[in-house]
Amino acid sequence: MEKITYFLCESNESSTEFYKKNLNFSKKVLNKLEGNFSNDINDYMNYINKNNMEQLRSKSEYLLEILMIGVFWKEHVNKAISLSKIPRNILIKLSTLREKESIKKIVDINRGLLEYLFLNRRSNDKVKISLENYKKLVNYLKACGDYKEEAKRLEVWISYFFSLNKNKVEKILTSYLEFAKYFEDISQEALGIYTKNVNLFLKNIDKKYKYREDFLFCSRKEVEYHLNMVGAQIMNEAYRKEFLKTKEKRLLLPSCMRIKDEKNCKAIKTEEGYICNSCSKNCNVNKYDKLGKKYNFQVYIIPHESSISVKNKIKYGHIGIIGVACVLNLISGGLKAKNLGFVPQCVFLDYCGCKDHRHDKGIITDINMSYLLYSLGIEEC
Numbered sequence: 073m074e075k076i077t078y079f080l081c082e083s084n085e086s087s088t089e090f091y092k093k094n095l096n097f098s099k100k101v102l103n104k105l106e107g108n109f110s111n112d113i114n115d116y117m118n119y120i121n122k123n124n125m126e127q128l129r130s131k132s133e134y135l136l137e138i139l140m141i142g143v144f145w146k147e148h149v150n151k152a153i154s155l156s157k158i159p160r161n162i163l164i165k166l167s168t169l170r171e172k173e174s175i176k177k178i179v180d181i182n183r184g185l186l187e188y189l190f191l192n193r194r195s196n197d198k199v200k201i202s203l204e205n206y207k208k209l210v211n212y213l214k215a216c217g218d219y220k221e222e223a224k225r226l227e228v229w230i231s232y233f234f235s236l237n238k239n240k241v242e243k244i245l246t247s248y249l250e251f252a253k254y255f256e257d258i259s260q261e262a263l264g265i266y267t268k269n270v271n272l273f274l275k276n277i278d279k280k281y282k283y284r285e286d287f288l289f290c291s292r293k294e295v296e297y298h299l300n301m302v303g304a305q306i307m308n309e310a311y312r313k314e315f316l317k318t319k320e321k322r323l324l325l326p327s328c329m330r331i332k333d334e335k336n337c338k339a340i341k342t343e344e345g346y347i348c349n350s351c352s353k354n355c356n357v358n359k360y361d362k363l364g365k366k367y368n369f370q371v372y373i374i375p376h377e378s379s380i381s382v383k384n385k386i387k388y389g390h391i392g393i394i395g396v397a398c399v400l401n402l403i404s405g406g407l408k409a410k411n412l413g414f415v416p417q418c419v420f421l422d423y424c425g426c427k428d429h430r431h432d433k434g435i436i437t438d439i440n441m442s443y444l445l446y447s448l449g450i451e452e453c
């Protein structure tokens with residue numbers, strides 16, 4: 073098996089060991105976050121509640137946002153401060169336009185060019201920690217397109233920071249950045265074994281991905297893989313009980329799990345996604361489709377995260393979805409599903425291999441079936 077970036081079956085034949093390690097590590101990170109930022113998070117949640125900003129989420133989800141702020145600051149703020157208003161606004165507009173399937177290709181050609189020219193420029197200056205630069209960071213994430221959902225969460229913090237005095241904001245952001253540095257070290261130790269090919273992959277990134285719309289997505293460093301591993305675990309824990317109570321359950325699979333390419337796959341298009349037509353018994357999608365018939369969940373093939381949409385907002389609590397995706401898409405996928413009214417759970421692709429972003433010919437991907445059955449409440453972990 074060709075290992076491209078991450079590989080969850082590294083320490084065993086299956087990814088079961090990874091799931092155990094990730095669960096324990098995520099608990100450790102959450103405990104540390106709570107120990108360090110308990111007062112901060114209570115203040116933030118009180119502010120949200122008092123100002124009716126949203127239906128309060130769980131404390132662990134807000135603690136995850138602290139980790140996201142720190143990691144994104146560390147990874148992207150030097151690029152964010154170099155991005156000026158006009159290209160930023162064009163890129164934000166293009167990232168919305170690409171959701172229209174009919175013009176996606178042409179939008180992506182332009183986005184690829186602009187992304188490389190404007191979102192990849194990194195200032196060498198030491199960046200002052202301030203609310204002003206935090207806003208630039210959130211705008212940068214919006215302009216990237218791939219962080220749309222994360223940016224929405226981080227944007228809520230702006231009005232809270234605005235209510236505090238300047239020194240307090242600087243102190244808070246500094247402590248989040250410090251935590252992100254600590255996270256980078258401990259996550260490398262705990263999860264680095266699963267992401268050891270990322271640096272190798274990044275060596276050729278400029279040669280192969282320059283001017284492509286997925287340049288930034290594919291350029292992400294190991295720490296963002298680890299952030300998504302931990303983030304997905306935290307979100308799974310936060311929504312598990314509600315998910316198990318939902319009457320309707322759906323499993324959303326990416327097209328890289330099919331045995332045949334787009335032209336030859338006989339799946340049928342519906343409003344919710346493609347439904348497998350069982351044209352090949354060796355196809356992984358067919359395997360999970362059969363499981364769905366046995367355990368009463370519907371399987372859909374979703375070509376891209378942007379294809380997840382609903383005509384009318386769903387009443388929250390009715391439909392639970394298990395999103396399957398490559399590690400880097402899990403936080404954004406979970407947040408998007410929640411925004412649309414689904415109760416989310418996610419399962420990691422054991423490795424990536426899609427033809428669009430990662431591999432010239434494409435590698436057929438798969439997931440851990442036991443973890444899927446655990447997510448559905450059918451098997452014990």
Ligand code: SF4
Pocket residue numbers: 330331332336337338339347348349350351352353355356357358
């Ligand atoms: S078995 Fe289903 S998903 Fe797989 S190639 Fe055939 S129709 Fe497509």
